[in-house]
Amino acid sequence: MLGKNKRSVTAFLSGLVLTAVVYLAPGMVGDAIAAEAFAEQAFAEEAFAKEVLAEQPGLSAVDDGAPEIEWGQDVFYKDWEGNPLKGPVSGAPAPELGPTDYNNYEFAPSRMLIWVANQQHLYFGSFVLAVPIFCMIIEFIGVRTKRDDPIMSVKYDRLAHDLMKISLTAYSWTAILGGILLFTFITLFPGFFKYLAGIFRPVMHVYALMFLAESGVLYVYYYGWDRMSQDPFLKWIHCSLAVLLNLIGTILMYLANSWATFMQAPGGIDSEGRFLGNIWHVIHSTLWNPVGVHRILGNIVFGGGIVGAYAAYHYLTAKTEEDRAHYDWVCYVAMFICIFGLIPLPFAGYWLMKEVYAFRQQMGITLMGGIMAWLFIIQAVMIGLLFFAANSYLHNGMARVKGSHRYMKYCKYMVLLLIVCFTMWMTPHTIVMTPAELKLMGGAQHPIVGHFGVMSAKNTAVNLMITTTILCFILYQRANKKIMVPWATVGNCWIAAIFVGAAINIIFLGVYGYFLPANQRVGLSVPQVCTTLTTLFAGTAINISMFKDSESYGDIQWGSQSKVGTYAVFLLAISFTWLMGLMGYIRSSVRLFWHVTEVVRDNSVDAYTLTIGEAGKMLTFNTLFVWVQFVVVFWVGSLTGKKAPAEAPSGVPVPAQQQQ
Secondary structure: OOOOOOHHHHHHHHHHHHHHHHHHHHHHHHHHHHHHHHHHHHHOHHHHHHHHHHOOOOOOEOOOOOEOOOEEEEEEEEOOOOOEEEEEOOOOOOOOOOHHHOOOOOOOOHHHHHHHHHHHHHHHHHHHHHHHHHHHHHHHHHHHOOOOOHHHHHHHHHHHHHHHHHHHHHHHHHHHHHHHHHHHHHHHOHHHHHHHHHHOHHHHHHHHHHHHHHHHHHHHHHHOHHHHOOOHHHHHHHHHHHHHHHHHHHHHHHHHHHHHHHHHOOOOEOOOOOEOOOHHHHHOOOOHHHHHHHHHHHHHHHHHHHHHHHHHHHHHHOOOHHHHHHHHHHHHHHHHHHHHHHOOHHHHHHHHHHHHHHHOHHHHHHHHHOOOHHHHHHHHHHHHHHHHHHHHHHHHHHHHOOOOHHHHOOHHHHHHHHHHHHHHHOOOOOOOOOHHHHHHHOOOOOOOHHHHHOHHHHHHHHHHHHHHHHHHHHHHHOOOEEOOOOOHHHHHHHHHHHHHHHHHHHHHHHHHHHHOOHHHHHHHHHHHHHHHHHHHHHHHHHHHHOOOOOEEOOOOOOOOOOHHHHHHHHHHHHHHHHHHHHHHHHHHHOOOOEEEOOOEEOOOOOOOOOOHHHHHHHHHHHHHHHHHHHHHHHHHHHOOOOOOOOOOOOOOOOOHHHHO
């Protein structure tokens, strides 16, 4: 899969599984803790109240000497019988914000300033969280391939080290942007920030300590790279530091996400916004896990796109064949990891939307069928561009692989299927029209095109697009390999049957959805997703197992990638940057005129929904601004890339180790 060594396939997949375990662990542990908290609170409310009251000496006492407890009902969490959980009131109610609680600068509206500060910090935070994932996986592959292919092992290790050097510069930049965001919050929204800080006060020091821990591990991991690489045992310790670094980064991300998810879907407070004593309920709202998983996958795609664009630029400007070959290989590694995160990303998005509907059905309707609906059409276009860019890179990349002529003839059919699915995916359910057009058509839905705007058609389209991308990747995997296993024919038949059967099942479920009510039709997305994931894992596993004792048609001709395939990398990176901003805006805007949904009302002069044109301008500005910053960061990181040999002036003694 990566390089010539077959064991690197197993190593890479092992690294991905390890990464998945590391990153999904907080969510799984969180669910277990939440369930335990429900049980404990049902049977130990009195003990818990005493513990809280011990920290609240201001509460009054009744005549019998026992403290008087005021109980509130949680706005989200319920007990086993479906009744709202109760908790002792342990905080002040949500403030009624007025004009004095909002500040403005003369040069720009406060809403736009907080948007830019938040989005830029999020972009760089995503990058510095994604790059350590790449470094962990790439370094692990290098360690596993050291015995069989020392040259490739060194290349992997150097690549991970170089990426970490860039991440170190971006890490400092992220901290600066975080300080700017905090300053902007405090100065422009002091009343609201005071309320949030009061709610999250028990974990703010934990966030600070985790940030210090990540900084310490990061510096030890980077500056100890060369010394730890000299000893096999220390090298494994170094790989363990990578896992620890990513685990701390994930905890930091989840803690930061808790502020955003609390604002959209609050929990752990009563209807008046008063804290009920259980900080885990505040953090672990219904959107906490889906937002976390969605952002992990998004970070992988975002980071892979940026690293790929960085390598693609150097590939196009390289002066020597050696540099062209190197950056072509780096671009391939980055794009491989990027596609790995892109394939399951829509499924995480569906999970997030499902939880939004579960929290407030009206919020989901506003997103998918209300004032945000046309933003989702734009989102569909951007997702389609991502899949086109990924497939274009793979199709053009086959040209540098000897033996790929066997599969190149299928590319045009896959592109045709992508076009058909993309057209269906971006088709709106309702069309903007004049009253005369509405009367002429007989309704808001077109009698023919309107059938492709419902979720049955869109789920079918996106699953077929993902399945096509998986097939393209499998063909790329085996392009330069001559299968030699005795069961090659049977294996090929199994792979063909899996993909054909998956396509039939996905299309059947999509058509069947038109004969079901809307509330039942949504459930068909689950078997469609399971079909696509089965195709991914089963098809890839069979394909890899067929590589045993395979013969190569020749080495990959690194440095011969076409310009079209290279430009596809830029398209993917920039499109995903814009898409990240769009989805962040959609998620935040669905709160409408609430700072915290149904708890803290936004009474500022900027409490309105932007038009699509205004939102598009801001999204484009954020995209251009962050890419300018990335160019600066890459330039700063390259300043130490090459060291010129220094000669000592005459008469100055040279150390003995420099004379050798």
